[in-house]
Amino acid sequence: MRLLNTFGGDGTELWSPESSTLLQVLVSIQGLVLTAQPYYNKAGYAIQAVTPVGHRNELPYSKNAYLLTLQTMLHLLCRPPSGFKDLVRDHFRCCGRYVLRACQAYLEGGCLVGRLDAEENATEASLEHPCSMGFCLALANTVPRITEALIDIGAQGCDQFNGLRVSASH
Template sequence: MFCSALRTITTLKNSQTMFQGTGGRKWVKKVQQEWGILEKNLPDYIYVRVFEDRMDLMRAVIIGASGTPYQDGLFFFDFYLPPEFPQAPPSAYYHSGGLRVNPNLYVDGKVCLSLLNTWTGRGNEVWDPSSSSILQVLVSLQGLVLNEKPYFNEAGYEKQVGTVEGEKNALPYNENTYLLSVKSMLYILRRPPMNFEDFVKSHFCKRGHYILKACEAYLQGAVVGTLNDDACPPTDSNKEYSCSMGFKLALGKILPRLITALKDIGADCSQYEHLGKTETAQES
């Protein structure tokens, strides 16, 4: 079973029983060192739980950062530490819910990241047994994968960074990514990962208001992926660009289900009940 602490990596009471199926005492010591690194340095919006009886397994959840199309979403990853660890990197599995929310995260759970040796890279981009860590993997997932413009994560598209064409293409890509992120919220609300049920409920109760506030801002034309922690657009937002009508229609169709799901877990949605009628209003 998972240890109860979130963000606090709990040392096992009896590590002697963990040797079977692992790399032995040296392996156990290394894993405990990794736990210590996470306990002291885990950044905000990343939470980790470990198994009490399986040191080779851990589960992490990353909260989508503000200023990205993943804002306030929950993204779950399972990690397996092989007997060869740290000579070999951990294996990762993403809980996709059947949704491709990012070019690096596949529907079948594959995580494409050079640090995991599942993508090409060089230097400190690839796993180094002497210096790489699970913390580094988590920070890369948070900052490099679930970022503000995932369009440039598509293979070969990084060449378009800073170009007029690239920035133009990134806008509708963010719109589609946000729709997938909202659908992912619905999936997580319906099927929270085991032992994270209370965490999921607490998160969406706390952030439900801001999730709906973000939806309203986007329906009013704010650029997807530019909102602050309070779901407000920047004061210098791009007035020349408004979200596409197709995006607004698609979001309007999802909103009634989102509001219902948030209300069911106790989130205060009273201020945004009218958004549940958006679809009907737009079709009339």
């Protein structure tokens, strides 16, 4: 399904308020946005995957998507949708430390966004391309607020991330 009529498509790929479901929206978000390289999932961009233009545009796109996802997460933590407060809090109580572990890997200066292992630790391949100073500064401005919000809801293992800073290697 194309996300809420943002792209063209045929039949069941199109958003329909009468027949589309929340599950379809969530699966689309998972498959199109929450991937290692969301840039290439934009309509018509897959062809750029092996081109210099694609390689030049993919990383800034992923960094921006990551920062926007963190902003959305912070918004959900501070103002969960009506009826979903317990669901949001329970999820982040269990998984918040993984978000902060990923932020820590990026702030330490050597990771491609979206290229961490299953535990959100840097991999050898991810260390080949350090994050830009601009990305790390934007991340450093967001992380303290997310850490505080996670600690406030009692998220497991988040206390250790208080005071994350941009690595001196930048």
